[in-house]
Amino acid sequence: MAMLATAGALLVLFLFNPTEHRFYPVCLFHQWTGWHCPGCGALRALHSLTHGRFLAALHFNPLLVLALPFLAYTGVHFFLREVASWPLRPIYVPNRWIKVLVAAFVLFTVLRNIPVAPFTWLAPPASPSTIVGADVRL
Numbered sequence: 001m002a003m004l005a006t007a008g009a010l011l012v013l014f015l016f017n018p019t020e021h022r023f024y025p026v027c028l029f030h031q032w033t034g035w036h037c038p039g040c041g042a043l044r045a046l047h048s049l050t051h052g053r054f055l056a057a058l059h060f061n062p063l064l065v066l067a068l069p070f071l072a073y074t075g076v077h078f079f080l081r082e083v084a085s086w087p088l089r090p091i092y093v094p095n096r097w098i099k100v101l102v103a104a105f106v107l108f109t110v111l112r113n114i115p116v117a118p119f120t121w122l123a124p125p126a127s128p129s130t131i132v133g134a135d136v137r138l
């Protein structure tokens with residue numbers, strides 16, 4: 001069921017560009033503070049990835065793009081273990097790695113809100129036409 005929901009969500013993201021359609025959720029953190037949360041630009045990044053535009057996706061949310069292989073591995077592992085009952089051991093993440101991940105998450109959030117280059121590259125662009133490879137439809 002989760003795999004079907006993921007495939008459906010990716011299909012919606014493939015068909016409907018988040019910059020053009022208003023049914024996607026808005027980021028309340030960004031709306032209230034004007035700052036970018038770690039997830040800002042994630043939908044636009046996923047839309048770009050579904051169209052094969054890797055660099056555009058990196059520009060929208062580099063943390064998400066870098067984390068996707070690990071998220072996909074975890075999702076497939078969970079599916080195979082819990083749904084398909086494959087005899088796999090649970091994924092074990094040592095505490096120190098969790099601390100490193102949380103620190104990277106916080107650091108990414110702080111850095112992408114510094115309005116000076118090169119940190120501005122970590123924030124999603126206000127206009128998708130400012131990046132190379134972005135999907136700009138007229």
Ligand SMILES: [Zn+2]
Binds near residue numbers: 028036037
């Ligand atoms: Zn956000």
